[in-house]
Amino acid sequence: MEPIVFDGVGTVQIYGPDGKLKYLDDKITKVTLQLQFDWQKVMGGDSGYAFHYTAQDLADKASIEIPRFSNILAEIFQGAESEKGTVYFDETEQGFLDAASGYTIKAPAKFKGALVAASDKVYLKDIETGELTELTRVASTPTAEQYVITADGNIKSDASNGNKLIAVTYKWSKEKGTRSGLSGIRRPKPFKFVHRFSLADDRTGNEVPCQLTIWKALGGGTTDVSQERKKATSNTLALEIMDPGISPDNPDGYAAELIFGI
Structure with missing residues (x-):
């Protein structure tokens, strides 16, 4: 060749x-x-070369x-270890809370997933200092220190929190995913x-x-x-x-x- x-x-x-x-x-x-x-050289005698x-x-x-x-x-x-099936994601979002319509989290709809129940936490975020104030989740009629959330991820609070910046953490799931363990x-x-x-x-x-x-x-x-x-x-x-x-x-x-x- x-x-x-x-x-x-x-x-x-x-x-x-x-x-x-x-x-x-x-x-x-x-x-x-x-x-x-x-x-491996095998040396012996006076020669500088291996014999x-x-x-x-x-x-x-x-x-x-x-x-x-x-x-x-x-x-x-x-x-x-690769697995196919339902996978879970830890998500964070920031947005402004509308006094009337509230704020709806985006990731589950964007990726065709589902919000994991009771995984959400909502914080008011000070725009100037970045300080976070946690709100308490309630079933209905929230005060300025509370919020409610629907199954599809719509968050509402008291009207006094309108136009305030919030930070949201939550988990969401996707049925068809891949996990490498x-x-x-x-x-x-x-x-x-x-x-x-x-x-x-x-x-x-x-x-x-x-x-x-x-x-x-x-x-x-x-x-x-x-x-x-x-x-x-x-x-x-x-x-x-x-x-x-x-x-x-x-x-x-x-x-x-x-x-x-x-």
Whole structure:
């Protein structure tokens, strides 16, 4: 095979121990495989050269860089537990209390969720000092120190609080949500990693199909869920290469292999 320059990105496929596809992404920014083989020098006599070399354990390094988050990435590389179902959000809002119509919280309607009963707290907020004065929730006919709230999140108080700034804290739920639970005893499960990409043959100009397969890997590295203004995060995920043993798909028991269609 003619020498070829590596400059492709391609797609990433990750398969679970059961062989089912768990993750597929074509927006990756980097895939790294660095094969390393080191020796332990055995010295003796007067010579400055070793007379024997003992092979050390293999120190191959593999990683991928992905500029977006997925709960599946957290599951594969951080051992998170992903759950689908009802999720709960802690919300805060600020707004002015109208003397007649009051103030209606926005998040549940905006995200098609529901206000969690009895989770609300309302505070008068001094515009100049920011000082908060908590109001007491009552069932009806509130005074200047009280408020009422309907099931859909409309807040009213005494007319004397009209046009005053309020801060509201509450919980709301959404039936169709995703939760990534990260415990202190989490451990990722092994997976099969495939990087499918194409390169250019500089001699012919033809596109060359290529594939990197790591038959058994364990996740690690950094799954970044930070937020910084005007900057997107990127996940730098490490793959620990394991001895896969032999299987019908991998009868030679290779740990990793590169395939070129040339």
